[in-house]
Amino acid sequence: MNNLDAFIGLLLFLAGAPAFVLQFSSNTARDILLKRQPFAGALTLYGPFTLGVIVFIVLNSLPPSTISESILLYVLIALVLWVCFRTLSYARPTAIIHSELQRALKYIKLKRDFPQIHVNNIVDIGSESNNSEEQRQTLIALQKIAQAYLQCPTYKGNQFEDFIKDLQNILTIQDQEANAENYQIVISIMQSIVEHPQTHPGHSYADQSLAYKTLSALGQQALHFINPQVPILCMNALSTHNTPLSTAASQSLYEIAAAALKQDTPLIAMNALQAIGSAFYAAAPNLPSQEITFDYLALLAAFWQHGSSGQFIARRDLDELRSYPGLNLQQQIELAIEHQREKANFTISDQIEAMWLAYHNKNQSTMLR
């Protein structure tokens, strides 16, 4: 063989590329390539070298000819190019995320099951990274997986518990304003879960319930951001159009609003007041659900604690509530206080009581005058 040195050089490059990849990749990436998916990892890393050696041996065993040398040359160059553009890219975490995403989507399509292994791999890479762009890629990949699995007929409403916790963990790694875009992706995933139609008999509401709580937690976490974008997006996701406001959504809206008032960001609380208040009046002329009434009163009580402007808004709404057809406001207040006490929300029950005493006393003194 005339060009033996060149061929051996190319083969050595193919043999050395995996070492290069492993040298520069993170511990998680190495773990994924070598241990968690040993077959796929070995094929990615050592496949081109193995194929190159086989072709080299086969063609070397044939009688020497320019044709066989040309074939070997083209095959080795093709493998080198493949390694340069494909295998070496595995030194970058985003390439592994992309590859795991494709495998996960394929898994959902073929097995109609949740691709837990691939999700774990993507989550581990995202959690390990300090790079905002890599985290964004991780969350986008997880969003695509969630959307694909929500379309799957085998989805039963209770398979996202760990997944949702993983999403929250990734967000908390970089809890800062620059990360608002990552919050938006997670909010969008939660919205997909809460809006998912419960079509199957016996469908579980576990994921939906957790998604509501997560939206509440994310909204509260993001209250210290300069812009109110994230908390308001959480609220928009909670008061989605597809369904009437659920009691879980109302509770989450209240939680964000109460926290917002504590942090002196009343615009966010006003947003929740619009959502809960509108849900309350949407039931007219019937009485709204008790839970929504309780959350509405609790929110007014939180406003009451927020200075004279907050008290003005609460008084305005209480005045209007008194004229709601068929609603005994005093009785509802008493029920709301009892409800909050039963849930061990003593601060909230005390706030409702304080609001009512002050409101009621002022009304009585006005009447006496």
Next chain:
Amino acid sequence: MPPIRILWIEDEALYQLNALMGPVLYNYRTHHIELATTASDAQRLLCQGEYDVIIVDMRIPPGEHPAWKNIYRSQGNDKNKARLGAYLIEWMVGHTTSDQDLPALPHPIPAHCIAIFTAEESKAVQDLLNLGVALYQPKDSNYPDDILIRITERVLQSKSVPYA
């Protein structure tokens, strides 16, 4: 009386312009506002709900929907040049000029329910006003904080007066 339902399509609604939300939220028993920060969001909300007044900015990002992304891309990935708000209005009133596969609205939206609130000059939106859009409000340095309520009132008044 149910509140007036307002949809505000504005990507800056939660940034520089968030103070404009305050007066509407304060009057939530008479005015119910919802926000869309992208063309895809607006499309989703318009397909799900009904609104009395829709206030549209011209320069909005596309969001996730492939059709809006394609329009955006074809206009150079620049929201100022793409003017997705204009495409959105055309789509709302059923005069879409885009060849993209946009979903049909469950109910057509009368142009006189739509207002344009934008930094663009009036001549740049003249073609939309010719479609029957109720009014154009420039985003200059002179508008009051309750501008959204004022726009809403003017749109509702204009419903009874044909656009000239």
